[in-house]
Every structure is written in C-alpha cells, then in structure tokens.
Amino acid sequence: MKKIVGLFLFLASLTMLFASNEAEELAVEKCGGCHLMGVVSKEKLKNMKAPPYWAIAKKAKEAYANKEDKINYIVDYTLNPTEEKMLFPVETKKLFGVMPSQEGKVTEDEIKLIAEYILENKTF
Ligand code: HEC
Numbered sequence: 001m002k003k004i005v006g007l008f009l010f011l012a013s014l015t016m017l018f019a020s021n022e023a024e025e026l027a028v029e030k031c032g033g034c035h036l037m038g039v040v041s042k043e044k045l046k047n048m049k050a051p052p053y054w055a056i057a058k059k060a061k062e063a064y065a066n067k068e069d070k071i072n073y074i075v076d077y078t079l080n081p082t083e084e085k086m087l088f089p090v091e092t093k094k095l096f097g098v099m100p101s102q103e104g105k106v107t108e109d110e111i112k113l114i115a116e117y118i119l120e121n122k123t124f
Helices: 002-031 042-046 053-063 067-079 090-096 108-120
Strands: none
Touching: 002 108, 053 067, 053 108, 067 108
C-alpha cells in the first residue's frame, strides 16, 4: 500500500512538473519576445521590450483580490490592450509603448495557462 501511495505521489509530482514546464515554454514562446519570461538571464534583461512577468504579477495582485479576476485581467488585456486599461504607469508607456494585441497569435486557453504561470512564479 505504501508503495502505491508513493508511486501515486511520484506520478502526481511529475505531472505537475510537466504542466508547469509546458506553461513556461508557452509563456516564453508567446510572450517572451517582449516580456522577460522563464529563466532570468543577462541577455534577456538587456533586451526587454516590456515589463518582466513578475511586474505583471505584482500589478494583477495589487488590482484584484481573487485568482479568477487576475487571470481574466491578463486574458482580456492580452487580446484587447488599451491605454485606458493599463495598470502600468505612464512611464511604462513612454518607455515601451502600449502592448499590441496578441489576438490570433495565442488562444484564450493558452493565455489562461500563461496567466497561471505568471501569477504562480512571481519571483519578486
Ligand atoms: C510585441 C511585444 C509584446 C508581446 C509579444 C507581449 N506583450 Fe504584454 N506588454 C507589452 C508592452 C510594451 C507592455 C507595457 C505597456 C502596456 O501595459 O500596454 C505589456 C504589458 C502587458 C500586461 C500589463 C498591462 C497593463 O498595463 O495593465 C499584461 C497583462 C501583458 N502584457 C500580458 C502579455 C501576455 C500574456 C503575452 C503573451 C501571450 C504578452 N503580453 C505578449 C508588449 C508585449
């Protein structure tokens, strides 16, 4: 019995590991061209064209109390970004401009996965 429980736990942790890796890969692929996503490197910090993922997580956390609202905000903004909706300050816009809509480049389900990844992996 112990063995079975152990095996189950092992498999469960493996599944979680794969799930988070998948989300990270997706985030790097779909958003990493502008936002720093995934592993931090000097190169990525130098080439930032938008705030890094932990800044997005911080803004979402400050603006919304529950997880669903935070995810909805990220999904909505990614598909329909506007200056009025921006949580980032004017300085961000001056530095990087307003984000172009990613509609057609990423699906809603993919953004949800990415949003969870962003919210759960806030390093700072
Ligand atoms: C072409 C570059 C580019 C890509 C690709 C990109 N973004 Fe952005 N994003 C930006 C810029 C620039 C900002 C900062 C200005 C702003 O807030 O609109 C930003 C800001 C954001 C914000 C914060 C908006 C706010 O101000 O409240 C979210 C959320 C976001 N991006 C999510 C994503 C997600 C998720 C992806 C990948 C599916 C993605 N972005 C891909 C350029 C990009």
